């Protein structure tokens with residue numbers, strides 16, 4: 001296994017599941033939000049505040065392209081498909097995995113996550129977050145090669161399910 005890409009809404013577990021998958025598969029984790037923070041030496045909320053979302057989306061596109069040319073588990077940010085160039089790119093990429101969850105689960109995780117700050121969710125109402133998810137959900141499904149339901153599953157269970165599905169696809 002050379003490369004796989006995790007997509008899904010904020011809070012679906014792309015970064016945490018990506019970390020476990022990269023260990024299990026013995027390939028690097030390419031965490032796009034983290035790469036952007038390292039390259040700019042700024043936090044994501046600061047980039048949104050000081051430079052704006054459009055600037056963030058440009059950087060996100062650049063790190064995605066760079067990662068797609070590398071070996072590893074790519075943990076995208078939740079808004080990766082807001083850029084149509086990324087949609088096209090990922091449609092022609094193999095092993096794109098959508099972590100699909102219910103809005104109530106995702107909202108609870110986002111609200112309880114004290115580590116990651118999410119400028120497009122932290123100050124939003126539940127209705128606003130649900131609407132953003134509704135606007136994105138078709139695109140996640142359209143781009144994905146594999147859809148994994150995350151409800152009531154631990155990070156290890158999801159990791160195992162992904163590894164099993166990837167094995168099945170090889171057969």
Ligand SMILES: Nc1ncnc2c1ncn2[C@@H]1O[C@H](COP(=O)(O)OP(=O)(O)OP(=O)(O)O)[C@@H](O)[C@H]1O
Nearest residue numbers: 010011012013014015016077078109113153154155
């Ligand atoms: N399967 C799971 N069971 C319980 N908690 C989980 C699970 N997956 C992720 N979490 C928790 O949910 C929160 C969000 O996870 P994570 O940061 O991995 O989401 P993400 O998809 O990377 O979000 P973003 O798009 O904002 O980067 C974290 O606190 C994480 O520990």
Ligand SMILES: O=C(O)C1=C[C@@H](O)[C@@H](O)[C@H](O)C1
Nearest residue numbers: 010033077078079118119120
């Ligand atoms: O869903 C989104 O638009 C985002 C998700 C996060 O991963 C970060 O990429 C950023 O907070 C924007």
Ligand SMILES: [Mg+2]
Nearest residue numbers: 014015076077
């Ligand atoms: Mg993440």
